[in-house]
Amino acid sequence: MKKFINDIDSVMRESLSGMIDAHPGLLRVEFEPTFVARAARATKKVALISGGGSGHEPLHAGFVGRGMLDAACPGQVFTSPTPDQMLAAAAAAESGRGVLFIVKNYAGDTMNFQIASEMLDLENATVLVNDDVAIENSKHTTGRRGVAGTLMVEKMAGAAAEAGASLLECKAVGDRVNAATASMGVAFTSCTVPAAGRATFDIDADEMEVGVGIHGEPGRRREKVKPAGQIVDDLLGAILGDLKPARGREVLLHVNGFGGTPLMELYLLHHCASQRLREQGLKPVRSLVGNYTTSLEMAGASLTVTLLDDEMITLWDAPVQTAALRW
């Protein structure tokens, strides 16, 4: 394992400290329990709090700031945070209009946030993000995972909160964006969790994991690597098969890198994907390309499509000032 590390047990703390130092005036961090919050508490708005395992940077702490989250709770690498972190973050961020938890559908995240929600003495609600169409949604499974589409939910619900929406209105926006969003990813390599010190899975040089999650966990199937256009066809096939958009619909296309794929290839994927969307009669009117929901240094990418309406476009375009997203 070659990584920039001083001591395995202090990776998270040093990384978060660096992030705070790099964005003076924007963020603050607390340890024991750990959470990242806006440097100045926002007033008279619903407090949006998300969180999850570390290793997905910039998700979630990179999205704390005006127009998006009020606080984020980073867990250990690939391990959900604990309820005391969420309670402390809620206490630091709330301003009397309630707390909205944005939670990715992974068993650990849902259980810890659920306990926090039960223990929290403030009005609160939860948006559960489950955009990953690689997982069939059935009562026989844990259900679809929450992956890169989480950003769309955080951005649009964040814009609504900033504009003064109530707790239930923010939740409704989050739920609506989640329902209109689908993602699927493919990985070429595994990643190495620092504390484990070795690759999470072995994969041959000419193979890829299709339908991979964001924790380096194996996907649904393994295939030989194909040309980018064919990979895009496979991913978009599953995504559009799920969303079933009407022709002429405006969409947001998000090409997300897992941390180990250069932007050059991500833009290439965007080229292929936007072309396919147009061929299907859809209008990709908004785009986001880059490493936003990563899996340490895993090579690979996911595609996310969100079906837009006028309100969602307004929410997407609203100003945002965070470490990782700003316009």
Next chain:
Amino acid sequence: MNTHLIIEALAAVQRAILDSESQIESLDRAIGDGDHFINVRRGCEVTVALSPDLKDMPPGLALHKIGMKLLGTIGGASGPLISSFFMAMGKTLEGVDEPDRRLFAEAFTSGVEAIKLRGKADVGEKTMLDVLIPVSRLLLKLADEEVSLSVMCAQITEEAHRNMLATRDMIASKGRASFLGERALGHIDPGCKTCEVVIAAVCDTVLQHNQAQETT
């Protein structure tokens, strides 16, 4: 069973978990995401470190404290599940200084029920419940029978082992492995392996404790 025994068991569990590192890790790498062992190890570390604070508490309160500590430390899915086990067990033993076999079996069962409730899972879904539920049933049954402690422990350990192995042939419908569909077949559930290791270590501790008492 008293708090002294609980503290001994925590130390024995930590040793057994550390000894099983490579087995647990390789199972988790196959169908999990590689953080299970690290989380369990962290849980062991904090509970053992908590031991000095526990020693003057009644068992029920000690188990509750362990649960609260784990809830704030482990994270992931194991954190809420394991902490709810300890807290439910602690609640059943509230106000009892020396629980007998029957009460211990009831407390263990209430802990397992709490895991079922929190995780919304049951037997056959390739989770730790595939070891814990059969073990709790056997424990309740044996608690009412005239069997020696050594026979009881041997049977419990065997039941945990057998049910752990049986998860190899299951498709997961809960937990991280559920995303794999049929690819989870052929792999033992790492959570069940951990439970087996823990149960064996606790049984050993109980037996050793009992022998030490008989010889004094």
